[in-house]
Amino acid sequence: MKRLKIMIKSYKDLIKMAYKDEKMYFFWVMLNFICYGVYGYSIIQVPRIVLEMLESNTVNFELLIIVFTIIFISDLGISLCKIKYTPVGYRIRYGLMLKYNEKNLSIPLDQYEDPKILDNLWNITRPITSVNGVQFFYLHCAEFSGNFAIILISIGVLLKLNIILAIFIFIWIIIYTFLNVLNSEKIGKIKDDGGSIYRKHFYFKNISMDISFAKEMRVFRLKNWFKIKMNTLLDDMEKFSKLTYKFSAKIMILDNIYQFIRDSIMYITLIILYFDNKINLAQFSMYSVLVMQLNNALSLGVNNIKTIVNEYEKYTKMFDYFRIENEDNKGLEFKCDNDWEIKFDNVSFHYLGSDKNIYENLNFTIKKGKKIAVIGLNGVGKTTLIKLLMRLYKPTDGKILFNGVDIQSFKLSEYYNLFAPVFQEINLFAYSVKENLVFDQEYDDKIAYDALIQVGLKDKISLDQLDKSMTKIIDEDGLLLSGGESQKFAMARAICSNRQVLILDEPTSALDAIAEYDFYHKINNDYKDKTILFISHRLASTSFCDEIILVDDKCIKEHGTHDQLMKLEGKYFELYRVQSKYYQKEES
Amino acid sequence: MKKQLSVLFFVLKKTHRLAPSYIILQCIQTVLETSLIFAFIYLPAFIIEILTSDMQVEIIKKQVIIFLFIILVVRLFISIINKRISIISEVLQFKMIAEVNEQLLDVSYDKLESPKFMDQLANAVEPIDNLGANTNLFLALPKIIQHFITIVGVISIVYTYSIWVVVIVFMMSFALFLFNKARINEEINNAKSNFDQHKTYWYYLRMMKDPSIAKDVRLYKAQPFLLKKAKEYYQSVIDSGTLLYKNRDLRALAGRSFSVLVLIFMYSYLLINPNNVTMEASYLILLVNACTTLFIAINMIQTELLTANQSLVYLAQYLKFNEMVTLSKDDGTIKCDPEITSIEFKDVTFAYPDTQKNILENFNLLIDSKQRVSIVGENGCGKSTIIKLIAKLYIPCSGCILINGIDLNLYDYDSYLKQVSIIFQDFKIFDISIKENITFENNDDLKLMNALQESDFDKELVKFNNGVDTFTGKAFDDNGVMLSKGQEQKLAIARSIYKNGSLMILDEPTASLDPMAEELVYQHFNQLTKDKLSIIISHRLSSCRMSDVIVLIEDGKVKQLGSHQQLMNAKNSYANMFNLQASNYLQTQE
Known part of the structure; x- marks a missing residue:
């Protein structure tokens, strides 16, 4: 019962969607139904008419012309409908792909990163990644209307001939369809169980083609290992294939036996009726054409139904994802006064789908214009901290206050305007250089280029290259940057955004000593008015900072200037000593 | 047709x-x-x-x-x-x-x-x-x-x-x-x-x-x-x-x-x-x-x-x-010695395919005896390129690379690479079990235990339910663990130790590690490179303190070469770089 409910809900969503964007679809489906009905009825009349004419030795041209015209026109109608309804599912599917991506970019980050969603993106997109989803749903619904019309007409004609036979066929069809749907569900389940084999295969296939794995594959001579892995997978695949096809072969064999029984019963009935003189030879041939037509429509129709109900749950997952609300942009107007502070007030946080706290009762304040370093061991949650600050995550407990007002209450897009982040993983898009810096903002070329000069990319990119495409994905002559250069470029992007707070997550991890030194001096000297928060493992950088925050054990363990923390002789002192000892002169 | x-x-x-x-x-x-x-x-x-x-x-x-x-x-x-x-x-x-x-x-x-x-x-x-x-x-x-x-x-x-x-x-x-x-x-x-x-x-x-x-x-x-x-x-x-x-x-x-x-x-x-x-x-x-x-x-x-x-x-x-x-195979026939004791770059010029700029130009460098070598230089000076050339991932445009005095191209690639352990800057951990990530096809439990200990990965291992059989990543096992960068780095080191090549190369092994983890790598570095020819590349010049020879590369050539002390005394590029980085640490000590 619950399954039926899910099924109906999914189909309601699908039909609603077509009603919204493709109203004509329903018209073409209806017309298809009518045309098939007319066609199916008239085509079986032809052998009867012809034989009757032969028997009576008179040719009724008028009747022939009428019948043939009807057949020809209804046939054209069928084809026309097909031309019209086939691309509907295609268009809706492609529209959904775009909508899906829009959703990816618009829902709150914590929900997007929820493992329940992120690990399941594959499942969510299943109805749109292959034709055998949304697209086939609309196609097969439309096709079914035609086959259904033929089945109805056939039963109708049989009803006139022999009620018992008609009722028999009717009941047969219902049982037959039901059995088929059940079986196709079973096959779907078997296939689901084997899904992991294909996932593994996909993984191995990709690492052999992925250049970032190529060095390991070669240097560690992994060819043989790869071959063994691949062959095991292929064997598993064959075993699994055998299992599915064994089952579907069984169904096919049963299907043939069913058809044999059905045909025998129908032909025998016809023969008996013929010898009882209930029908003549002409009618007999009409009914035997009808039997063939019915058989054909039945197998096509059942196939349509199988496709339509095929894994209907997958639609639910997709629509549920679409129903997640976007980052809302309501709330108070965000005004950034001359003087401000952001205060973490007893903030606790854990990820969605996990109950392990990353932070417990976190308290600290960021004041305008300060340069703050966030220090801590790998995996302690430094990046999470800046994500909380930027409202990419919501605290599970406690509040973050901007001048005393909860940051959650501001208009999100205006609050975002406060921050210019450079994250650890740098994303350069296959757009032009300028678009990568400012996206589609109106922006003066010179000022944009100035940012590139500031970060030290002057030699790499010239002013007239602002329109050049980046990466080689779309343009073979595109601009390719190394790791260090990418880091600099991301910094330029942050500068261009001209926002008050720079947030830098390990900004110098790929920079050489000189570039690193320049970087910190620039930060110290050129961005006096900016508030800067950065995460770094290089404790040398902290000497530029007004404040140092040491994160450990779910909260801030130490907070103060470099000198204060050194005097404390705590964790910071220890870290600093470990790293600096190699630079001390006396030790050599 | x-x-x-x-x-x-x-x-x-x-x-x-x-x-x-x-x-x-x-x-x-x-x-x-x-x-x-x-x-x-x-x-x-x-x-x-x-x-x-x-x-x-x-x-x-x-x-x-x-x-x-x-x-x-x-x-x-x-x-x-x-x-x-x-x-x-x-x-x-x-x-x-x-x-x-x-x-x-x-x-x-x-x-x-x-x-x-x-x-x-x-x-x-x-x-x-x-x-x-x-x-x-x-x-x-x-x-x-x-x-x-x-x-x-x-x-x-x-x-x-x-x-x-x-x-x-x-x-x-x-x-x-x-x-x-x-x-x-x-x-x-x-x-x-x-x-x-x-x-x-x-x-x-x-x-x-x-x-x-x-x-x-x-x-x-x-x-x-x-x-x-x-x-x-x-x-x-x-x-x-x-x-x-x-x-x-x-x-x-x-x-x-x-x-x-x-x-x-x-x-x-x-x-x-x-x-x-x-x-x-x-x-x-x-x-x-x-x-x-x-x-x-x-x-x-x-x-x-x-x-x-x-x-x-x-x-x-x-x-x-x-x-x-089928056309692209080219391989030598000489079997490599079980020990690599010298590497020599002779007039090597190299530019990446389809690019104009020479990364290395008439580059000459001889490393013999089992030394620990640091290669330093600015971003883009060709440090990683040298490693790719040694691994024969690329072939020089001109000049040659001699391993134990014989042209690299003449070696049977398999036998040569058996002697080489490299941890690349962008090394990869596969979504397979931890054990397999280290041993691949030839499993030897004793060696594995040793590698786990020396890389310090055994300390991480106790956190996982299935020990060495725990899967990393989710591709193969929904219960697979996601390793942190530091854990991955240790795993990569374990992999190298297990392989036990006589030439050990580390490219930026500590770039994303916190100070404690970095220190650990350094402490193991001596052990890792004992009795071996080893090359380390790092922007953190602290790593040079452990090396016998430091090679400074500039404009595709060797600019300076010598021990840390020698180069410091020379008061040239290297000394400047080192002092620059050290100044941030020393400042506050005064």
């Missing part, structure tokens, strides 16, 4: 090798299916004939059932053979791809970086993987044979009645052929002219799906821009797709309408011809049936030939790729 045949021959040969029974099963299947077609031509005529004969009802019933039963038996055979064919064909496709994957591992590294080669690879794999070219070919080939037999058989039936009927059916088929050809040409031109646009569109779509862009996109409010960019190409993609469907349906429309016309023509012809008045009803039905089947067969054989041809065009790329791969 000749080219198509050679591709066909190649694919058949390959198929026969990968799945020996496949082709013979297809042949049997074809014969059975063709016999079914003829059974259905005869069935209505047969029933009417026995009805109009003087046979008894019971016998007639019996005969009809026997006829139906024979059809059933043939169909059962088809089901069984079909099962075998489906299994084989499903796995066959994967086998073909797997073979390409394995071949790829022999392809030289620089080829993988060339867009041209990767395009060729995509062109070879895509048709088999996603377009089903191979599957389609093997669906089309038996159908072509089947239709061909049908055409010949039906003509021999109809021929006895009237040759003109055959001629007219053929003429109608030809008209249909001309119509279809125009449609197909339109499709091909359309696909060609929009190829670049579509490539861009799919790239944009894939990009938007990538979770790693999520943060940037939100903070910099790039959503509208990203969508706008994709939408620029959306309409063109939709239009092409719609055109494709429209064309296909138009072809179907033409096919349907023409077959109705054939039906109309046949009935009219039979009725108008006065001779037919005396004709048996069953014969008339047979003729109509036969002619409709004939028309459908002629029509279908065209489509199948087109499909086969299209598949062969795609698979030609697969053949081309195979030829490319």
Whole structure:
């Protein structure tokens, strides 16, 4: 019962969607139904008419012309409908792909990163990644209307001939369809169980083609290992294939036996009726054409139904994802006064789908214009901290206050305007250089280029290259940057955004000593008015900072200037000593 | 045509090798299916004939059932053979791809970086993987044979009645052929002219799906821009797709309408011809049936030939790729000594393929005896390039690299690489078990324990439920663990220790590690490089304190070379760099 409910809900969503964007679809489906009905009825009349004419030795041209015209026109109608309804599912599917991506970019980050969603993106997109989803749903619904019309007409004609036979066929069809749907569900389940084999295969296939794995594959001579892995997978695949096809072969064999029984019963009935003189030879041939037509429509129709109900749950997952609300942009107007502070007030946080706290009762304040370093061991949650600050995550407990007002209450897009982040993983898009810096903002070329000069990319990119495409994905002559250069470029992007707070997550991890030194001096000297928060493992950088925050054990363990923390002789002192000892002169 | 045949021959040969029974099963299947077609031509005529004969009802019933039963038996055979064919064909496709994957591992590294080669690879794999070219070919080939037999058989039936009927059916088929050809040409031109646009569109779509862009996109409010960019190409993609469907349906429309016309023509012809008045009803039905089947067969054989041809065009790329791969092997024969004691760069000049700028120019460097060597220099000075050259991932444009005094190119690559352990800057951890990540195919528990201890990874191991059998990543096991950067680094080190090469290379081993983890790597460094020739690259000059020799590279040449103390005393580039980095630490000590 619950399954039926899910099924109906999914189909309601699908039909609603077509009603919204493709109203004509329903018209073409209806017309298809009518045309098939007319066609199916008239085509079986032809052998009867012809034989009757032969028997009576008179040719009724008028009747022939009428019948043939009807057949020809209804046939054209069928084809026309097909031309019209086939691309509907295609268009809706492609529209959904775009909508899906829009959703990816618009829902709150914590929900997007929820493992329940992120690990399941594959499942969510299943109805749109292959034709055998949304697209086939609309196609097969439309096709079914035609086959259904033929089945109805056939039963109708049989009803006139022999009620018992008609009722028999009717009941047969219902049982037959039901059995088929059940079986196709079973096959779907078997296939689901084997899904992991294909996932593994996909993984191995990709690492052999992925250049970032190529060095390991070669240097560690992994060819043989790869071959063994691949062959095991292929064997598993064959075993699994055998299992599915064994089952579907069984169904096919049963299907043939069913058809044999059905045909025998129908032909025998016809023969008996013929010898009882209930029908003549002409009618007999009409009914035997009808039997063939019915058989054909039945197998096509059942196939349509199988496709339509095929894994209907997958639609639910997709629509549920679409129903997640976007980052809302309501709330108070965000005004950034001359003087401000952001205060973490007893903030606790854990990820969605996990109950392990990353932070417990976190308290600290960021004041305008300060340069703050966030220090801590790998995996302690430094990046999470800046994500909380930027409202990419919501605290599970406690509040973050901007001048005393909860940051959650501001208009999100205006609050975002406060921050210019450079994250650890740098994303350069296959757009032009300028678009990568400012996206589609109106922006003066010179000022944009100035940012590139500031970060030290002057030699790499010239002013007239602002329109050049980046990466080689779309343009073979595109601009390719190394790791260090990418880091600099991301910094330029942050500068261009001209926002008050720079947030830098390990900004110098790929920079050489000189570039690193320049970087910190620039930060110290050129961005006096900016508030800067950065995460770094290089404790040398902290000497530029007004404040140092040491994160450990779910909260801030130490907070103060470099000198204060050194005097404390705590964790910071220890870290600093470990790293600096190699630079001390006396030790050599 | 000749080219198509050679591709066909190649694919058949390959198929026969990968799945020996496949082709013979297809042949049997074809014969059975063709016999079914003829059974259905005869069935209505047969029933009417026995009805109009003087046979008894019971016998007639019996005969009809026997006829139906024979059809059933043939169909059962088809089901069984079909099962075998489906299994084989499903796995066959994967086998073909797997073979390409394995071949790829022999392809030289620089080829993988060339867009041209990767395009060729995509062109070879895509048709088999996603377009089903191979599957389609093997669906089309038996159908072509089947239709061909049908055409010949039906003509021999109809021929006895009237040759003109055959001629007219053929003429109608030809008209249909001309119509279809125009449609197909339109499709091909359309696909060609929009190829670049579509490539861009799919790239944009894939990009938007990538979770790693999520943060940037939100903070910099790039959503509208990203969508706008994709939408620029959306309409063109939709239009092409719609055109494709429209064309296909138009072809179907033409096919349907023409077959109705054939039906109309046949009935009219039979009725108008006065001779037919005396004709048996069953014969008339047979003729109509036969002619409709004939028309459908002629029509279908065209489509199948087109499909086969299209598949062969795609698979030609697969053949081309195979030829490319078999050509690309070059390997020496000298077995490498069990110990690497010297590396020498002699006048090496190197630029990356398809680029102008020389990364190394007349580069000379000799490292002998088992020293610890640090290579330092600014971003982009060619440090990592040197490592790629030593690993023979690239070959110098001129000059040579001597290992133990012998040109690297003369070595048997396998035996040489056995002696080399490298941890690359962007090393990769596979989504397999921890144990396998370290040992790969040759598992030795004792060595494994040792590697785990020395890399300090055993401390991490206790956090996982399944110990060394825990999976990393989620591709293979939903309970797989996601390792932190620091843990991954330790795992990579364990892998290197396990391999135990006599040449040890570390490229930026501590870039993303916190000070404690960095210190740990340094502490292990001595152990790791004991009795070995070792090279370490790092931006953190602290690592140089442990090295015997430091090599400073600038402008593609060795600028300075010597011990830390020597270079500090020289008060040159190295000393400047070191002091610069140290100043931040020393400042506050004063």
